[in-house]
Amino acid sequence: MRILITGGAGFIGSALIRHMTSHTQNEILNLDKLTYAGNLESLAMVEQHERYSFLQADITDSQSVSQALAEFQPDAIMHLAAESHVDRSIDGPAAFIQTNIVGTYVLLEATRAYWSALSEDRKQAFRFHHISTDEVYGDLHGVDDLFTETTPYAPSSPYSASKAASDHLVRAWQRTYGLPVLITNCSNNYGPFHFPEKLIPLVILNALEGKPLPVYGDGLQVRDWLFVEDHARALLKVVSEGEVGETYNIGGHNEQRNIDVVRAICALLEELAPNKPAGLAHYEDLITFVKDRPGHDQRYAIDASKIQRELGWIPQETFASGLRKTVQWYLENLEWCRHVQDGSYQRERMGANT
Numbered sequence: 001m002r003i004l005i006t007g008g009a010g011f012i013g014s015a016l017i018r019h020m021t022s023h024t025q026n027e028i029l030n031l032d033k034l035t036y037a038g039n040l041e042s043l044a045m046v047e048q049h050e051r052y053s054f055l056q057a058d059i060t061d062s063q064s065v066s067q068a069l070a071e072f073q074p075d076a077i078m079h080l081a082a083e084s085h086v087d088r089s090i091d092g093p094a095a096f097i098q099t100n101i102v103g104t105y106v107l108l109e110a111t112r113a114y115w116s117a118l119s120e121d122r123k124q125a126f127r128f129h130h131i132s133t134d135e136v137y138g139d140l141h142g143v144d145d146l147f148t149e150t151t152p153y154a155p156s157s158p159y160s161a162s163k164a165a166s167d168h169l170v171r172a173w174q175r176t177y178g179l180p181v182l183i184t185n186c187s188n189n190y191g192p193f194h195f196p197e198k199l200i201p202l203v204i205l206n207a208l209e210g211k212p213l214p215v216y217g218d219g220l221q222v223r224d225w226l227f228v229e230d231h232a233r234a235l236l237k238v239v240s241e242g243e244v245g246e247t248y249n250i251g252g253h254n255e256q257r258n259i260d261v262v263r264a265i266c267a268l269l270e271e272l273a274p275n276k277p278a279g280l281a282h283y284e285d286l287i288t289f290v291k292d293r294p295g296h297d298q299r300y301a302i303d304a305s306k307i308q309r310e311l312g313w314i315p316q317e318t319f320a321s322g323l324r325k326t327v328q329w330y331l332e333n334l335e336w337c338r339h340v341q342d343g344s345y346q347r348e349r350m351g352a353n354t
């Protein structure tokens, strides 16, 4: 297959591209605007790969997107490009509306024009796979409740509302125009190459530097965590075997309270990085409770039985095994982290694209 991936320089997109280049014969075009979250250093190991190419473009730019489709002639689009950080969406929602809603609309329209002109065989085989989040469902309060594919949408943050809107657009383009779409809604991802503003890498890196480990509110918010490489495997299953028009929830069966995630990282660091910053007795001593995020969802938990039953996907990592791999990866890749923290990853990529 020839697959156009939007947002391939981000956390999940880069994991998907690394996975696809080593496990499939697919040809990949990575279309990414390279916002602060796009990092070509996460793709260093595939940049010379013969079946991989990169195009710096904005999904809200209809002309660039149409041209990319006409030239690359994809059999499928996997749409991951988005603004993805909840805190940033609270501070400045405009970029979320623009990329997540308008960008998805522009991409759908360009795709519809491209798809309509394909031969009947290619039209039938074509897939538009929209990658979304479990945050569209709002939050859960009962301890046994789980999000299923039919849970009503009730997003809480500007981020989740913009993702919910994009899901609705994708579904409407299937119902109205017959575009062959697939939607996946996934729980919190973690793993290598995660941008250090997100909880797990932030805690690892702050701990190593002896900085406070911020925990929102009482830290009792529950999230389901999925190792990013398990997500990449699930996405590949869905785009190649999923049934058109269907939604699949993807989750790790790993519900954890935020405070327990932070403590688990501290325990791993005690073992794997015992030489602590001067004067620090235990990494846990750095835990600092901070004012809760407005509108903070209490609990997310996902029922991923449909993708298991229908497509035979289950996660390979437990939270313990995935978190150990993640902490180890950060300890071995402090250079990658340093480039993100000092901004040099952005300077280098400007050189790469001019």
Ligand SMILES: NC(=O)c1ccc[n+]([C@@H]2O[C@H](COP(=O)([O-])OP(=O)(O)OC[C@H]3O[C@@H](n4cnc5c(N)ncnc54)[C@H](O)[C@@H]3O)[C@@H](O)[C@H]2O)c1
Pocket: 006, 007, 008, 009, 010, 011, 012, 013, 031, 032, 033, 034, 035, 036, 037, 038, 039, 057, 058, 059, 060, 079, 080, 081, 082, 083, 084, 085, 099, 103, 131, 132, 133, 134, 163, 185, 186, 187, 188, 189, 190, 195
């Ligand atoms: N990270 C998670 O835990 C998680 C969980 C479920 C679903 N998702 C969804 O998966 C997708 C990828 O998430 P992520 O964590 O990899 O995000 P990310 O923020 O790490 O990466 C997003 C990528 O999209 C690119 N991008 C942003 N705006 C763009 C635009 N206008 N045009 C082209 N490219 C643009 C960025 O440069 C970046 O490379 C998102 O759609 C997100 O909503 C994420």
